Amino acid sequence: MSMEMKNGTSVQEFTLEGFPAVQHLGKILFLVHLLAYLASIAGSAVIVTITCADSRLQTPMYFFLSIFSFFECCFTSAVIPKLLVIFLLGKQMISFAACFIQAFVFVFLGAAGFLLIAVMSLDWYLAICKPLHYMTIMNLRTCHLLVTACFALGFTRITGLVVKVSQLSFCGPHVIPHFFCDLGPLIHLSCSDTRSVETFLFVLALCVLLTSLMITITAYSNIVITIIGLPSAKERQKAFSTCSSHLIVLSLMYGSCVFIYMKAKQVNRLESNKEAALVNTVVTPLLNPVIYTLRNKQVHQALRETMCRVKISD
Template sequence: MNISAVTEFVLLGFPSLYNIRMLCFLVVLVMYGLSILGNGFILTIVMIDQKLQKPMYGFLCNLAFLEICYISIIIPKLLETFINTRTTICYLCCMTQIFFIFSFAVIQLLLLTIMAFDRYIAICKPLRYTVIMTKNVCIRLAIGCWLVGFLYNFFEAVLVWSLPFCGNNVLDHYFCDIGPVLSLSCADTQFLEFMCMLSAISIVVITLSLIVVSYVYIISTILRIPSASGRKKAFSTCTSHLTVVSILYGAIAFMYIRPNVHSSFHFSKAVAFLNTVLAPMLNPFIYTIRNEEVKQAFWRAVHKTGEPLKKKIFLGRKSAK
């Protein structure tokens, strides 16, 4: 049974930015809005355009929805730290936030791994792509990512929930990250720190290894394509995925895959900001700005929306005459 005397935690946020807190609030609010709009755009354009009903875009929709959920459990509290002198989060909310943050992180890693496998099949086995990546297979893979993500850290979550918190409740962070929370417990957390680090290393190594193997085959296949334009076209379908993978795995390595996870909080907060605020805003642009299929789908949607409007204006003018 949890014997904690702490009923809420105080989030410090970024106290060094106090003098420019309103500017920070506006910047983060704009970035949050752009993240919602960008990921919402991906969800909308894929759902309304039949030509984007492909496995790659289905997984991209899952990733976009995940990003919206991820930032929506973190950024509102970050915004509150800029406008309130004392920002608190209830104990139950804090523990729930830890569980969902780590679950969403695992789901994202699994989705990126599945997307690498999808590119491997599309480039290395194009004639079998439609046979292997059927709609049912893609749905099962996506559901599997979400289920595994929620189950993967369940044991660590239970251990964190059982920790006693006896006095200090000030978190040197803007959300309930595992390191700062463990540092406040009045129990010995070395074993739990080791378990969390081992859990993070395991999922990162497994997923990254699968991604690397997929791209070794992909690159070797691309290099055998005779025409330069063919090689460029094949590789262009992978560049956005590789960019997102590099950003995410780099951030995770700095934040969690190191001993003593509650050291260097200031550095961790800076890296976490890039991963929780900046990356979700950039990812939709990374996936769409160089994607010709998405661009074409966007203009098709604009054209379909514009045609009825033009017709209505024309009929209005005609009736006025």
């Protein structure tokens, strides 16, 4: 795919800058990021598999977690394999079509993921603060509707934005100062008037992030109030431990995305965005399976029983 320019030239590919300052450590960085990637994929795959295989985990909470884990697998797989190729082989070229497909998948899954986090926060709030009404509200139909809504909202909003960016003119340079095709760096490469597209990106990021963040903050605030009211000190300690772990990961996710997408153009430093993007694409996908599910006793028991069944069948 190519884009015809006003000056008669065409853009057929971009160059991903990656991390030129540490490119001499390419093989070491390749190994580190490969291990992190495989660990995050394995953790998410375990969650999805166990949730589907064990009837005791087929509850709204684990249903949302399995969908979120699947999103995480796709999210990291949209970015990390190309980064591994850059580290190992130094191949930084990416076609115009592949670049915009990567940008679409990354931003779409990111937006849908944040909306799903808000849904998961509401689910946990209902389970802890409204236990008597929980099963009535969070039935199977409601769960499917909420996931579909996250998917549909993310898809419809991001599609329009990516189409607008793809219609911009790119006269050069064609070097993207990033390790993957993100919309911000692509917009900065354009020689078109990008003010309307930048405003669209900012408003969209503001709506998705703030909506998700406000729902999450409200849900966790009510959860903390409920936890404080628990009669048992042991129960309070256990609940606060789980809650604080969630909040650490959520802070990394929201903080990195706010840093990347919600800055004015004149103070936007693309170089610093790469480090924030690494947190969002490498660190949090690695932590999420551990924080959200693999520390859970129900999951541990389901894993042990599954492993025992596998050994017996062998």
